Amino acid sequence: MFESILVYGLVASAILLLISLGFSITFGLSGIANLSYGGIYLSAGYLTWYLINVLQFPLFAAALTSVTLMAILGALIYRILIIRVRGNIMNEVVVTFALGLATMELFRFLGFGGYGFSLPSVASGGIRILGQAIGFQRLLIIGVAILVALLLWYFTRRTKTGLALLGMAQDEYTALSLGIDSDWSATYSCAIGAAITALAAVLIFPLGVIAIDEGYKVLIRMMAVTVLGGLESTKGLVLACIILGYFQVTVSNLASPRWTEAVFLGAILFVLAFRPSGLIGQSKELEERV
Amino acid sequence: MKIKKGYRKERLDRGIKARVDDVFAISSYREIMYLAMPRTLFIIFLLLLPLSGSITGPYWQGVIIITCIIALLTLSWTFMYSVGLISLGHAVFFGIGAYIAGWLSSSLNLSPLITIPLAALSGAVLGALLLYPVLRLRGIYFALITFALPLFMMRLIEATGCLGGTAGLSGLHAFPSRLFASYLVIFVLLFVLFGYLKIMDSDFGLVLRAIRDSDLSVHAAGINVPLFKAQALFIGALPATFAGAFLTHYYRFVGMTAFALEYSIFPITSAVIGGTGLFPGAVLGAFILTPLSESLRAFGTLRIAIYSLLLVLFIVRLPEGLFSFIQKKYFQFERWVPLERKDDNAK
Amino acid sequence: MQNEVILKVQDLSRRFGGVRAVDGISFEVKSGEALGIIGPNGSGKSTLINLITGFVKPDKGAVFYKGNNITGLKPHKIASIGIARSFQTVKPFYNLPVYKNLIIPLYSNRVKKQLKGGCMGDRDEAAMHLLEEVGFERESNLPYKITGTLPHGYLKKLELARCLCLDPEIVIVDELFSGMSMSEIASAMPIMEKIVAEGKTLIMIEHRLRELFRVVQGVMVLNFGKIIARGTPEEVVKVEEVKEAYLGKEGETVA
Numbered sequence: 001m002f003e004s005i006l007v008y009g010l011v012a013s014a015i016l017l018l019i020s021l022g023f024s025i026t027f028g029l030s031g032i033a034n035l036s037y038g039g040i041y042l043s044a045g046y047l048t049w050y051l052i053n054v055l056q057f058p059l060f061a062a063a064l065t066s067v068t069l070m071a072i073l074g075a076l077i078y079r080i081l082i083i084r085v086r087g088n089i090m091n092e093v094v095v096t097f098a099l100g101l102a103t104m105e106l107f108r109f110l111g112f113g114g115y116g117f118s119l120p121s122v123a124s125g126g127i128r129i130l131g132q133a134i135g136f137q138r139l140l141i142i143g144v145a146i147l148v149a150l151l152l153w154y155f156t157r158r159t160k161t162g163l164a165l166l167g168m169a170q171d172e173y174t175a176l177s178l179g180i181d182s183d184w185s186a187t188y189s190c191a192i193g194a195a196i197t198a199l200a201a202v203l204i205f206p207l208g209v210i211a212i213d214e215g216y217k218v219l220i221r222m223m224a225v226t227v228l229g230g231l232e233s234t235k236g237l238v239l240a241c242i243i244l245g246y247f248q249v250t251v252s253n254l255a256s257p258r259w260t261e262a263v264f265l266g267a268i269l270f271v272l273a274f275r276p277s278g279l280i281g282q283s284k285e286l287e288e289r290v
Numbered sequence: 291m292k293i294k295k296g297y298r299k300e301r302l303d304r305g306i307k308a309r310v311d312d313v314f315a316i317s318s319y320r321e322i323m324y325l326a327m328p329r330t331l332f333i334i335f336l337l338l339l340p341l342s343g344s345i346t347g348p349y350w351q352g353v354i355i356i357t358c359i360i361a362l363l364t365l366s367w368t369f370m371y372s373v374g375l376i377s378l379g380h381a382v383f384f385g386i387g388a389y390i391a392g393w394l395s396s397s398l399n400l401s402p403l404i405t406i407p408l409a410a411l412s413g414a415v416l417g418a419l420l421l422y423p424v425l426r427l428r429g430i431y432f433a434l435i436t437f438a439l440p441l442f443m444m445r446l447i448e449a450t451g452c453l454g455g456t457a458g459l460s461g462l463h464a465f466p467s468r469l470f471a472s473y474l475v476i477f478v479l480l481f482v483l484f485g486y487l488k489i490m491d492s493d494f495g496l497v498l499r500a501i502r503d504s505d506l507s508v509h510a511a512g513i514n515v516p517l518f519k520a521q522a523l524f525i526g527a528l529p530a531t532f533a534g535a536f537l538t539h540y541y542r543f544v545g546m547t548a549f550a551l552e553y554s555i556f557p558i559t560s561a562v563i564g565g566t567g568l569f570p571g572a573v574l575g576a577f578i579l580t581p582l583s584e585s586l587r588a589f590g591t592l593r594i595a596i597y598s599l600l601l602v603l604f605i606v607r608l609p610e611g612l613f614s615f616i617q618k619k620y621f622q623f624e625r626w627v628p629l630e631r632k633d634d635n636a637k
Numbered sequence: 638m639q640n641e642v643i644l645k646v647q648d649l650s651r652r653f654g655g656v657r658a659v660d661g662i663s664f665e666v667k668s669g670e671a672l673g674i675i676g677p678n679g680s681g682k683s684t685l686i687n688l689i690t691g692f693v694k695p696d697k698g699a700v701f702y703k704g705n706n707i708t709g710l711k712p713h714k715i716a717s718i719g720i721a722r723s724f725q726t727v728k729p730f731y732n733l734p735v736y737k738n739l740i741i742p743l744y745s746n747r748v749k750k751q752l753k754g755g756c757m758g759d760r761d762e763a764a765m766h767l768l769e770e771v772g773f774e775r776e777s778n779l780p781y782k783i784t785g786t787l788p789h790g791y792l793k794k795l796e797l798a799r800c801l802c803l804d805p806e807i808v809i810v811d812e813l814f815s816g817m818s819m820s821e822i823a824s825a826m827p828i829m830e831k832i833v834a835e836g837k838t839l840i841m842i843e844h845r846l847r848e849l850f851r852v853v854q855g856v857m858v859l860n861f862g863k864i865i866a867r868g869t870p871e872e873v874v875k876v877e878e879v880k881e882a883y884l885g886k887e888g889e890t891v892a
Contacts (some may be wrong), residue, residue: 016295033430035437037380084606090376090566091605093433094558098605101555102598109592199363220441223434265442272435273423493744493760496733500741503730508726509692512716512745512803 003130005249011138012144013245017238018200021145024237025152026193027226029165030186033089036077036096037197039103044070044198045210049172059120063202067195074194078187086186104215111192116258117210119202122217127156141203148196153234165189217261224268244268297626307621317431318532328620332573333480340472341383344368353466353584358475359537360556361576365482367557368572369526372490373519374502376430378437380530381553382420385443387531392459392544402463402539406532410439413531418524425519440549447546458545462538478536479573482529486569489525498522555594556583559601574613643668643838646718649688649698650862658684658864661698666807671839673849673870676859682842683725685859688813689716690722702807717747721805725812725842727792729799731785735773737859738784739764742802743795764802767776771798772824790821797828807838822848846870 019041026034044066051062069285077099085091123136156162165185200218221244229240247267252260308323339354363380370377391409394400400408424435447453454460465471489495497518501508505515540546556579562565564575579597586593610613644666651659659681666672674682687693689700691712695776701710707715716722721742730738742748743760765775769792773779779791787795793813800808813829814822822845829852832839843849850856850870858866858879874880 020436026460033434057595081602081606085609090371093376093430094562095602095605096310097437098555098558098598098601101551102595102602105595109590109595152479216441220438224438227431228433259449262442262445265438268438269420269423269435269442275502305698322745371638493740496737496740499733500730500738503732504728506692506724507728507730507799508741509712510690510716511742512713512747513714513741514711540727 001253004132005246005253007132007134009130009242009249010142010245011134011245012249013242014142015059015204016221016225016241016245017147017149018141018203019151020222020237020241021148022193022195022197022200023222024157024226024229025196026189026239028156028234029189030095030182032078032082032086032186032190032226033093034074034077034082034096034105034190034193035093035219035223036100037193037222038215040070040074040194041101041201041218042104042107042196042212042215045072045205045214046107046114046117046203046221048202049117049210052120059122063153063199067198069197071191071195075187075191077194082186082190083183086183100215100219104212107215108212112210112212118208119205119210122203133247135201137206144199144203148199149234149238152196154196161214199217210245220265224265228271232249294626297628299624300627301486301618301622301624316325336476336480340469340476348468351472351580355472355475355540356584357577357580358472358479359533360560360580361479361573362475362482362533363553363557364560364572364576365479365486365569366526366528366530366532366533368561368569369529369569371561372502372525372567373498373522373526374505375425375519375523376433376436377554378433378558380435380436380557381439381440381549381551382443383413383527383530384534384537384553385440385549387414387534388538388544388548389447389453389534390531391535391538391611392462395451395539396459400463403467405463406535406539409535409538410528410532413534414524414527417527417531418520421523422516422520425516425523436556438581440551440554444549446548454545456546458543458547460543462542462544462547463544464538471536475536478529479588480534483569483573486600490569494518494521517627547564551594555601559597559604562601562604562609564610565613565615566609568611568613571611571613574616575611578612641668642666643703643799644689644840645701646685646689647699647701649685649700650696651684651688651693652696653684658860659688659695662864663698664864664867666838666859668806668838669833669836670855671833671841671853673853673856674840674842674859675844675846675849675856680859681858681862683811684862686722686809686840686842689715690720690809710711710786713745716742716803716805719747719803719806720809721800721803721807722797723800723811725815727789727796728892729784729787729792729795731783733784734781735784735787735791735795736761736764736768736780739767739798739802742799745803747803766802767798768795771795771801771828772809773798790817793817793821794825794828797825801832805837807840809840809842811842813841813846814843816847826851831890839859 023034023037026037027034047066047069048062051057051065051208052059057065077096081095081099082092088136121135121137122140125131126135126139128134154162156166160171197218205214225237225240225244228244229236229238244264244267248260248264251263255263337555340351342350363384367377367380373390387409390413391402391405391545394405395402412495420439421432421435424432448456465474490499497508497513501515501518508515534548538548556576557572560575560579561572562575563579564573565571577599583593583597586596590594604611638694642665646665649659649662650657656767657688662685674685676682676783684693684770688695691707691710691714694709700704701707702715702718707718730741743763765780768780769775773791773794784792784795793816797810797813800810808831813825817825826848828842829839833852839853840854841849854869856862856866856868856870856873858873858876860878866873866879868876
């Protein structure tokens with residue numbers, strides 16, 4: 001029991017981290033809360049499915065293609081839609097939210113989802129860790145999540161472009177005066193975010209079937225994790241993922257899986273009631289935190 | 291928009307508008323009519339609507355009621371918006387109201403006339419309490435949390451199986467008559483619309499508007515911002531909880547669909563189409579959108595997709611909304627004026 | 638009343654990440670005193686104000702107002718007991734008419750009781766009166782304009798008027814003169830002098846020393862979150878550390 005929680009909690013945390021990194025990086029780099037990533041996540045899943053099953057792409061090529069295409073889509077969403085409402089938080093949130101909703105409901109209407117819609121795993125089989133059977137796919141997810149997190153951390157803290165983007169998010173006018181084009185940096189951040197979300201979809205969907213509600217689930221989880229971890233801190237994000245991941249697995253092990261969602265959301269509300277600024281945030285209630 | 295070469299478009303207040311702007315200038319029936327006519331027409335239109343049911347049949351009578359319900363939700367959404375609280379999950383208020391009314395009706399066997407006000411009030415209090423911790427935060431936190439809340443409620447009811455669980459509560463008390471229900475919701479709609487306009491005009495409303503502009507300054511002005519926000523949340527939630535409670539008794543049923551996405555996305559779309567932040571615009575948006583939506587009911591979930599796309603389209607192309615557009619036409623006229631010096635205006 | 642300590646700050650500290658923005662600052666302000674706070678950018682002046690007025694919570698230390706500990710009180714509480722502040726970057730209510738900006742503080746519990754509210758009531762009159770005092774001519778259309786359309790200098794004055802609305806005992810202004818033109822500063826000087834003459838306690842953060850020294854009797858110099866000098870303007874500019882840290886060439890022109 002304990003070992004099972006230990007191992008599968010880690011998997012759950014990695015999944016949370018992978019799905020929330022895209023949202024978090026876009027927010028961190030451009031200040032845009034892009035709520036369309038639920039739709040992107042689903043689109044990536046279906047696109048990969050389509051490429052593999054209809055166009056007979058090999059798995060790796062299909063995954064690469066859909067990640068690339070989703071990155072382009074993310075950039076296009078910024079260039080076509082978000083750019084027109086930039087600066088007005090309400091409109092940003094509502095436009096991206098509506099876009100994600102439209103994508104997901106459109107897929108539902110077209111009859112996608114359910115059995116028969118699933119992606120193949122990269123690697124079948126698995127090993128035993130602490131006596132727990134764990135598939136290679138899950139190990140891969142853990143590895144990729146850590147790798148992506150590290151890469152992003154390196155990119156934003158150690159490279160010139162990353163620092164420039166970060167500066168942009170913190171003070172747009174100053175960055176503008178230093179010759180950084182805010183629109184292009186936001187475009188990049190949306191593309192990176194969408195690509196990571198697509199990557200998450202390609203890796204996580206093989207664990208189950210592609211269903212519409214997965215899109216909503218992912219949207220809620222990425223929001224939950226970022227809210228809990230605080231929108232501006234990577235450390236907080238990772239911490240929130242680990243806490244929520246283990247929490248989730250513990251609840252579904254001790255109680256029943258149908259409780260997972262309710263308890264999961266309830267925990268976030270509970271934490272926010274006592275620490276409104278998230279786990280890491282320090283009483284920043286009155287300071288600027290959009 | 292077509293452009294006439296060598297001319298520029300000029301927009302001017304109509305003479306009558308300029309005169310009635312000054313309250314003392316209202317001296318003729320024509321001017322009073324000009325000011326009062328739109329709202330009088332609207333009130334008469336609303337009051338006559340249920341009577342048309344005998345001609346159009348019960349289906350459209352039902353549509354009228356749903357329209358008013360969505361209008362109430364939109365007003366509620368707009369009120370919160372005008373304090374700077376963007377709700378992405380208005381279904382939570384709707385559902386809370388609906389479930390409280392359902393529970394009161396099924397377990398205590400109370401009449402709708404008691405359960406509805408009770409459910410509206412206690413639901414609004416509950417909603418305000420639930421969101422109070424988030425109110426202290428600024429920015430998009432409120433939006434993110436409100437989006438998660440209705441889903442949380444749904445899962446909670448599903449998991450615990452309380453309040454009827456997935457099956458819901460049915461066989462609840464009905465209204466005395468359909469006409470009674472129609473007039474009840476129409477009167478409440480009018481009351482909320484003009485009540486909200488009145489509140490926003492008062493000192494209290496001024497503080498709320500100020501909070502939206504700069505809450506730090508309101509803090510510095512010695513005003514308890516979270517308290518005001520909580521009050522605004524309560525006042526804002528009232529019509530939504532009422533709408534939920536009303537619809538529970540109208541359908542004589544309440545189920546998990548009370549927290550459905552429709553009730554979150556319809557108010558936002560109506561508000562944006564009508565003109566975000568404008569109370570008359572909210573009602574206008576709901577009155578355009580809901581009949582349209584009812585005729586699309588056959589498309590099932592595609593409706594949400596259509597709404598969402600409509601929402602995107604309006605925000606990007608006509609962000610000020612239809613009401614401002616109509617208002618401009620009513621108060622101002624446009625004309626083409628020849629350009630004096632072409633070179634200056636070429637840009 | 639005069640010469641009584643009205644504000645006492647004790648060992649106040651606050652870190653942001655690894656930076657000690659305010660590092661163990663202690664000082665006292667006497668009732669009716671006008672104190673200037675100067676120091677290079679990033680020396681912790683604004684954070685100090687935020688700590689005193691409750692906008693930022695201190696890690697350590699305490700603030701006493703008239704002998705009562707007010708550390709950790711909510712900003713609106715601190716404002717309503719009589720400590721009013723302005724913001725360095727103006728934060729007016731952009732979508733309201735100018736005079737309505739002042740209705741907000743006039744609506745607070747501190748002054749609400751004294752005024753009958755409502756449209757065209759005492760409150761509007763009080764707002765107009767205050768606006769006139771800070772240099773918005775009543776005859777001009779300015780008080781009725783939407784705030785967002787005003788030039789920056791007026792917004793600064795509006796910021797000041799919003800403080801004065803609270804009928805405060807301590808007025809804290811954060812870089813009022815920055816971003817104002819010379820003539821605007823010249824017109825704002827009498828207002829500051831009047832605040833002092835009325836016996837109100839004034840704390841001024843300012844970079845424009847010439848004007849500051851005309852208003853205040855005492856100056857406190859901050860650097861790296863610490864007080865490096867305190868005294869009269871003449872004394873302070875002679876301190877070697879101050880010259881190094883901040884005044885440099887400018888110090889000679891004042892002295």
